[in-house]
Amino acid sequence: MNCKEDQKVSISTFGKEVCQGLSAAPKYLSSKYFYDQIGDALFQKIMALPEYYLTRAEYDIFKTNASAIVQSFDKNQEGFDLIELGAGDGKKTKILLHELQHSHYDFTYMPVDISQNAIDGLVENLNQEMPGIAVKGQIGEYFEVLDRLHHMSDRKKVIMVLGSNIGNLLHARAIQFLQKLRQAMHEDDLLFMGFDQKKHPQKILDAYNDPTGVTAAFNKNVLTRINKEFNANFDLDQFMHWETYDPETGTAKSYLVSKKEQTVHIHDLSLQVNFKSWESIHTEISQKYDDDIVEWLAEESGLQILDFFTDKDSDYKNYIMTKTI
Ligand SMILES: C[S@@+](CC[C@H](N)C(=O)[O-])C[C@H]1O[C@@H](n2cnc3c(N)ncnc32)[C@H](O)[C@@H]1O
Structure with missing residues (x-):
């Protein structure tokens, strides 16, 4: 295996991470690369699956508590910027946006996502569905956007991370992420973050292992992207989706498992990957x-929890946090 480091053509971050991950032992790829037009559509299908309780739980929390949630965002009605990291299609966020609009709050909604397709779709959809709302979409990766966040707004900030997106980061990385968020926050700024809760292990496994194969297709979309974007020849039928959940650590993990010994060529990265x-x-x-x-x-x-909202089964919680002074 070798990655094309010596060549003049610059490799994107995606390319570099593919090289690193597929040259490592054990091999890995980041889930942030699931999301393009196809991946976004597959994730929308996942959210509609009966097994994927996360979206329904957070949706119910917002439906039941919309008024209390938005009141907590701007108690003094001084106006604020609502910055959402990893916004996706914003389906649940719209409940809060409707409530904010209906109650005449002064706010700008700033969704951020690594998927250009997701941001374009969301901004267009909001312009049509809720034309009165000021929306400024941004494409970017969490950590990179956090570097810019300081300068993005001089108003009060409410930073939202929904869908338990933080769960894609192991604790050490999650702490770095939260510390960066803290650095970007002023004294009165708030963080509103969804955390999926520990529950019956089978319920968790089922959420990432639906019988219709949508989750498998979503997981394999990272290989489809590598095929398309780097001229590779992964045979999707020769990899299977595999899910595990460890109730001790609370970590669910997704894998793609090679069904046979095979070699994959990623031509544009000059990378040959051997699988046992x-x-x-x-x-x-x-x-x-x-x-x-x-x-x-x-x-x-360096954060403290001020309040939280949960659903009737306590499957999921949205916490409101602020900076510890
Ligand atoms: C699991 S979806 C959740 C979407 C939305 N928050 C929700 O609750 O429905 C994760 C979203 O975060 C985006 N995303 C994933 N990793 C990201 C990263 N490292 N930086 C920015 N966006 C990311 C994806 O493109 C996707 O739209």
Whole structure:
């Protein structure tokens, strides 16, 4: 294996990460590369699956508590910027946006996502559905956007991260993410973040392993992207989706497992990848939490929990946090 480092053509971050991940032992790829036009559409299908309780739980929390949630965002009615990291199609966010608009709050909605397709779709949809709202979409990766966040707004900020997106980061990386968020926050700024909670392990496994194969197709979309964007020849039928959940650590993990010994050529990266039979590529983590873990993460990051909202089954919680002074 070798990656095309000596060549003049500059490789995108995606290309570099593909090289690193597929040259490592064990192999890995980041779930942030699931999302393009196809991946976004597959994720929308996942959100509609009966097994994928996360979206329904957060949707119910917002439907039941919309008024209390938006009141907590801007108690003094001084106006604020609502910055959402990893916004996706914004389906649940729209409940809050409607409530904010209906109650005449002064706010600008700033969705950020790594997927250009997601941001374009969301901004267009909001311009049509809620034309009265000021929307400024941005394409970017969380950590890179956080570097810019300081300068993005001089008004009060409410930063939202929904869908338990933080669960894609192992605790050490999640703490770095929260610390960066803290650095970007002023004294009165708020963080509104969804954390999927520990529950019956089977319910968690089922959420990432639907019988119709939508989740498998979503997981394999990273290979489809590598085929398309780097002229590679992954045979999708020769890889299978595999999910695990460890109730001790609260970590669900997705893998793509090679069904046979095979070699894949990624021409544009000058990379040849050899797979042994049943060798895995780790593609995603979906961390599950409880109050103690969220409190620990907050403490480690210089944040404190002010309040939280949950659904009737306590499957999911949205916490409101602020900077510890
Ligand atoms: C699991 S979806 C959730 C979408 C939305 N928050 C929701 O709750 O429905 C994750 C979203 O975050 C985006 N995303 C994933 N990793 C990202 C990263 N590292 N930086 C920016 N956006 C990211 C994806 O493109 C996708 O739209």
